[in-house]
Amino acid sequence: MLDxxxxxxxxxxxxxxxxxxxxxxxxxxxxxxILGHWERSxxxxxxxDGPKPEDALTRGTDLRARIERVEPVLQDxxxxxxxxxxxxxxxxxxxxxxxxxxVIVSAAGGGxxxxxxxxxxxxxxxxxxxxVRGTNxxxxxxxxxxxxxxxxxxxxxxxxxxxxxxxxxxxxxxGSPVAVLDATSMVTRAxxxxxxxxxxxxxxxxxxxxxxxxxxxxxxxxxxxxxxxERMNCxxxxxxxxxxxxxxxxxxxxxxxxxxxxxxVSALLGLDFQGLTRLALTASSLEIYSPVSGRAHRLHAExxxxxxxxxxxxxxxxxxxxxxxxxxxxVAPAPARDAFSEIFAQDAPTKxxxxxxxxxxxxxxPVMLLAETxxxxxxxxSAIHGASTRAGGPFVAVNCxxxxxxxxxxxxxxxxxxxxTGAEKGGRNGYLHAARGGTLxxxxxxxxxxxxxxxxxxxxxxxTYHRVGDSKPQSADVRVLCATCRDLPALVAxxxxxxxxxxxxxxxxxxxxxLRSRSDAVSLAKHLLTQLAEKHEVVPTPELSLDVQGFxxxxxxxxxxxxxxxxxxVALVLAQGSAALELAHLPPDLVASHEPLAPEVSEENQLxxxxxWAVRRALQEVAGNVSLAAKRLGVARSTLYRMMRRHGVDxxxxxxx
Numbered sequence: 167m168l169d170x171x172x173x174x175x176x177x178x179x180x181x182x183x184x185x186x187x188x189x190x191x192x193x194x195x196x197x198x199x200i201l202g203h204w205e206r207s208x209x210x211x212x213x214x215d216g217p218k219p220e221d222a223l224t225r226g227t228d229l230r231a232r233i234e235r236v237e238p239v240l241q242d243x244x245x246x247x248x249x250x251x252x253x254x255x256x257x258x259x260x261x262x263x264x265x266x267x268x269v270i271v272s273a274a275g276g277g278x279x280x281x282x283x284x285x286x287x288x289x290x291x292x293x294x295x296x297x298v299r300g301t302n303x304x305x306x307x308x309x310x311x312x313x314x315x316x317x318x319x320x321x322x323x324x325x326x327x328x329x330x331x332x333x334x335x336x337x338x339x340x341g342s343p344v345a346v347l348d349a350t351s352m353v354t355r356a357x358x359x360x361x362x363x364x365x366x367x368x369x370x371x372x373x374x375x376x377x378x379x380x381x382x383x384x385x386x387x388x389x390x391x392x393x394x395x396e397r398m399n400c401x402x403x404x405x406x407x408x409x410x411x412x413x414x415x416x417x418x419x420x421x422x423x424x425x426x427x428x429x430x431v432s433a434l435l436g437l438d439f440q441g442l443t444r445l446a447l448t449a450s451s452l453e454i455y456s457p458v459s460g461r462a463h464r465l466h467a468e469x470x471x472x473x474x475x476x477x478x479x480x481x482x483x484x485x486x487x488x489x490x491x492x493x494x495x496x497v498a499p500a501p502a503r504d505a506f507s508e509i510f511a512q513d514a515p516t517k518x519x520x521x522x523x524x525x526x527x528x529x530x531x532p533v534m535l536l537a538e539t540x541x542x543x544x545x546x547x548s549a550i551h552g553a554s555t556r557a558g559g560p561f562v563a564v565n566c567x568x569x570x571x572x573x574x575x576x577x578x579x580x581x582x583x584x585x586x587t588g589a590e591k592g593g594r595n596g597y598l599h600a601a602r603g604g605t606l607x608x609x610x611x612x613x614x615x616x617x618x619x620x621x622x623x624x625x626x627x628x629x630t631y632h633r634v635g636d637s638k639p640q641s642a643d644v645r646v647l648c649a650t651c652r653d654l655p656a657l658v659a660x661x662x663x664x665x666x667x668x669x670x671x672x673x674x675x676x677x678x679x680x681l682r683s684r685s686d687a688v689s690l691a692k693h694l695l696t697q698l699a700e701k702h703e704v705v706p707t708p709e710l711s712l713d714v715q716g717f718x719x720x721x722x723x724x725x726x727x728x729x730x731x732x733x734x735x736v737a738l739v740l741a742q743g744s745a746a747l748e749l750a751h752l753p754p755d756l757v758a759s760h761e762p763l764a765p766e767v768s769e770e771n772q773l774x775x776x777x778x779w780a781v782r783r784a785l786q787e788v789a790g791n792v793s794l795a796a797k798r799l800g801v802a803r804s805t806l807y808r809m810m811r812r813h814g815v816d817x818x819x820x821x822x823x
């Protein structure tokens with residue numbers, strides 16, 4: 167990450183002279199970097215005393231839409247944000263996350279600064295763009311595209327001269343900024359260590375988004391990358407935005423062995439990431455001279471895509487003096503059995519479901535996956551894709567329940583330029599376009615509104631669709647997989663789901679049993695524990711005590727495999743090198759709330775009680791944030807609200823505990 171811009175040498179006199187346009191003051195302070203930032207704020211029309219609250223607050227649907235767009239940061243980075251908020255909160259700092267318009271979508275911590283933070287509107291929905299607030303860490307980090315420190319009177323508006331702010335951008339896997347992380351407190355609490363903490367957390371969030379993109383690209387792509395790098399005899403580099411060389415194969419390491427610049431592709435090859443991307447997307451080659459190797463090379467690049475975005479490039483470097491042919495493409499995906507081997511199953515019904523899924527994987531018929539939340543629907547969908555003839559194409563997963571109905575159509579189909587207020591100038595392609603030649607996985611399809619169901623049906627029947635606000639038809643060769651934990655036949659009977667779409671989607675149905683009905687829960691737990699131990703570099707992998715094995719077999723696991731994995735992850739940390747996981751290592755709230763159910767209690771009542779308990783626990787863990795709780799449970803917010811009503815969960819009571 168770039169070094170931060172330090173705006174910390176302005177004086178009250180310099181600020182007054184600038185605001186009064188006093189020539190003497192500007193002349194004396196002409197060397198100060200802050201003047202350029204203040205000039206930009208003035209040109210944007212920022213008020214010198216800060217905006218009126220009604221001019222700077224976003225609420226309702228617009229705020230929810232903004233939160234959803236930043237949700238990958240909030241969801242995948244939940245642990246990072248929680249730890250950072252606790253750390254800076256102990257120093258009386260408020261930790262904030264904003265979108266790229268400068269609107270705050272998350273606020274936590276604060277300590278003794280919290281009342282002042284509320285007074286100056288450091289809260290969800292408040293805009294801190296430069297146009298609204300003038301020079302400040304969030305808005306200036308967005309404008310400058312790098313970390314920023316704004317100290318006291320360096321703020322453009324007088325109302326914030328008592329604040330100190332540290333901010334850093336968070337980048338998506340394709341190198342585009344998606345959010346800004348900021349820590350703010352009173353200027354008397356200024357501490358350079360907070361700047362370091364914010365920059366480290368922003369880097370961690372960026373890395374999590376990168377890993378998420380690789381995960382969405384599919385395990386087959388990851389394996390193919392490894393094989394492509396290691397099996398090629400010519401030098402090959404894996405390059406990620408904004409130009410970081412993340413990996414070199416053996417010939418490339420030998421070629422650049424004497425260089426310290428092997429982590430910057432511009433220094434290595436004299437060509438930046440954008441230039442290499444154009445080379446990859448046009449399937450062309452280019453002869454260059456590398457100042458590092460001292461040789462001429464003919465470059466050819468292959469894009470690695472996830473969700474329609476280029477997240478990395480495989481750059482092949484042939485000697486320019488030898489006539490070359492285009493390097494072979496990324497090796498073919500593994501056969502069906504290899505793709506499904508990543509899904510652990512010793513339970514007979516589960517194995518039967520996987521065998522059926524493997525048999526239909528190579529066809530092009532739609533597949534409907536029926537399973538409770540947390541049972542591994544997306545993992546199974548990815549395996550079907552990896553075992554199909556489309557494995558070389560993209561795998562695009564969309565959670566229909568996580569996108570508001572008003573946005574779902576534009577997200578799925580894309581939109582034309584000027585289709586609606588706030589639309590990007592050049593329009594945008596949607597998930598269908600991103601999945602061309604591959605697989606589109608629609609999770610929580612039961613949450614799709616009726617209007618969208620009709621549009622999706624038209625696409626399935628004709629292969630064509632219209633972007634929002636566009637009269638020109640588009641086409642896409644896409645295989646559609648879908649999944650739901652809802653009772654679709656019941657929704658069809660109640661006219662909440664189109665009957666014709668239901669029968670069109672359920673070309674083949676695969677049903678995954680819930681964890682509580684599987685006979686291999688303990689074996690699965692041992693398998694997951696081995697994976698987690700390897701991830702955390704815990705050697706040797708601890709055993710599962712008999713008490714823990716008994717607990718795993720008795721517990722209803724309303725969150726299914728996802729909940730089991732999360733429980734083992736916590737236990738592994740609490741075990742701290744113990745030879746075996748004991749009940750004491752399991753999450754305390756899980757063990758304390760678990761009581762054996764009386765034999766006369768029906769299975770349905772057991773499930774209802776477990777579900778109500780899971781809802782309360784999820785809400786408590788995220789301090790009542792319904793959006794994050796729904797993500798943890800793997801359901802749509804609308805579904806979670808229904809579950810809360812069904813089980814009598816009062817949000818205000820839950821957040822008090």
